[in-house]
Amino acid sequence: MFVTRKMDYGLRILLILGCRPNERMTSEALAEAIDVPRQFTLKIAQTLTKAGLIKAQRGVGGGIQLARDPKSITLLDVYSLSDTPRALNECLLNPAACKRTNYCAPHYELRKIQERLDEALKQITLATLIRNQSILDASRTASA
Helix, strand or coil: CCCCHHHHHHHHHHHHHHHCCCCCECHHHHHHHHCCCHHHHHHHHHHHHHCCCEEEECCCCCEEEECCCHHHCEHHHHHCCCCCCCCCCHHHHCHHHCCCHHHCHHHHHHHHHHHHHHHHHHHCEHHHHHHHHHHHHHHHHHHC
16 A cells, blocks of 8 residues: 555645634645645545545635544545555455465465554544644644
């Protein structure tokens, strides 16, 4: 599994919105906060909106905000939105892709690793990341 830029930026968007729970952000402000061009930010936001992770409202008083409780959004939710396959090896996505799948020792070990990775990604919520970010921000402020 490779974490793409789109996945990384999507997670950044969620984290920034989660750190500002009662605030709607414009696409411009969000793009600036994650240091990504506005058009790319809009494309990622559209994916997150379709997945029901954020909601966007146009017009005066509009903006972008989380659509769900941060405790209910996991890293697996975010990484599952990727355009690229989310597996350590192609045979885990499509066993028919390899005729050795049924008698391949690496396949069984990679499948176990993939299952553990997926479980770990399910355990890490946006709420956890928000808490960790606030600790890091406080530490950085204290040392400045």
